[in-house]
Amino acid sequence: MTPPVDEDREDPRHQFRRDGYLVRRGFFAEEIELLSALIDRDRSLLLEREDITVDSRGAAASNLGYLGKGDDVVTAFAATARLVKLVSELLGDQVYLLKGRLNIKWGNDAPDRRGGWDPHQDRAAWAKEGLPGDAALTAAIAIDDSGVENGTLEVIPGSHAGGILEHTSIDSGYGIRDEIVRPLLERSPRLPLDMAAGDMAIFSGDLIHFSKPNLGSRRRALLFLTYNAVGNSPPEGVGPSRYQCTGPLLGRDDRTLAECAREFRSGHYTPELDWGAIQREREIDIAEDINSGWTDLTSTPG
Numbered sequence: 001m002t003p004p005v006d007e008d009r010e011d012p013r014h015q016f017r018r019d020g021y022l023v024r025r026g027f028f029a030e031e032i033e034l035l036s037a038l039i040d041r042d043r044s045l046l047l048e049r050e051d052i053t054v055d056s057r058g059a060a061a062s063n064l065g066y067l068g069k070g071d072d073v074v075t076a077f078a079a080t081a082r083l084v085k086l087v088s089e090l091l092g093d094q095v096y097l098l099k100g101r102l103n104i105k106w107g108n109d110a111p112d113r114r115g116g117w118d119p120h121q122d123r124a125a126w127a128k129e130g131l132p133g134d135a136a137l138t139a140a141i142a143i144d145d146s147g148v149e150n151g152t153l154e155v156i157p158g159s160h161a162g163g164i165l166e167h168t169s170i171d172s173g174y175g176i177r178d179e180i181v182r183p184l185l186e187r188s189p190r191l192p193l194d195m196a197a198g199d200m201a202i203f204s205g206d207l208i209h210f211s212k213p214n215l216g217s218r219r220r221a222l223l224f225l226t227y228n229a230v231g232n233s234p235p236e237g238v239g240p241s242r243y244q245c246t247g248p249l250l251g252r253d254d255r256t257l258a259e260c261a262r263e264f265r266s267g268h269y270t271p272e273l274d275w276g277a278i279q280r281e282r283e284i285d286i287a288e289d290i291n292s293g294w295t296d297l298t299s300t301p302g
């Protein structure tokens with residue numbers, strides 16, 4: 001009999017190559033409270049300024065595009081040394097941040113913002129936007145406990161192996177049509193990733209993933225951080241300007257974030273979003289006419 005695979009001992013590169021994803025339990029400990037507090041604090045601003053993703057059933061979910069490049073807490077998560085080290089190992093190169101997104105299905109807090117995402121591969125959008133190769137991945141960090149009832153992230157293990165599939169509009173949504181997805185599901189059933197706050201899933205840009213609406217009362221928030229290999233930066237002038245590598249992301253001491261969490265608990269630190277940076281990024285995307293099919297960008301009200 002084959003012994004069960006010990007998730008933590010198997011070489012993450014093998015796992016990532018074979019399955020297209022891996023999960024790290026408790027990757028962030030008490031630090032995760034910083035992101036949760038951030039959403040609680042800026043709830044009304046988020047609801048006012050977010051982008052909306054609509055699924056094929058017409059249900060909307062919130063997502064906020066954000067590429068923190070400063071001293072804010074999102075950047076601190078993205079630059080955590082042990083995370084930068086892991087994604088660099090998986091991609092076999094130094095990395096930089098390509099995208100950041102806060103995906104929120106609000107539950108009872110905003111019942112009209114609890115929709116899902118249709119099955120898709122992220123690289124379909126990145127390639128359309130000019131990213132040359134497949135050396136990019138996303139780390140999805142669970143800010144809330146996430147399970148089937150509140151619309152957790154779901155993957156089709158191994159579905160990264162077939163390259164980019166056709167993506168189209170599906171009613172009000174966008175993604176891979178059912179007739180393409182169904183045969184893949186017969187070979188490898190969908191896997192809802194049960195995650196506790198602080199767990200992290202890392203998945204290839206080619207992995208088919210999706211999520212169902214949040215039918216529960218509790219919020220489900222994920223921080224999506226997309227890293228690109230330095231060697232996979234588009235040639236100058238190709239794609240969104242924010243896709244250009246301006247230098248490798250340098251990992252920041254893991255203790256910095258833990259220290260912020262302690263300061264937060266003792267009332268000496270308040271995690272904040274850099275709304276100015278968010279607005280500037282969005283204006284650049286609008287000026288460059290960036291729209292990958294899922295999200296209509298609208299200007300952020302002042």
Ligand SMILES: O=C(O)CCC(=O)C(=O)O
Nearest residue numbers: 103117152153210211222
């Ligand atoms: O947040 C989710 O449930 C899925 C989001 C997603 O697939 C995406 O942003 O590409």
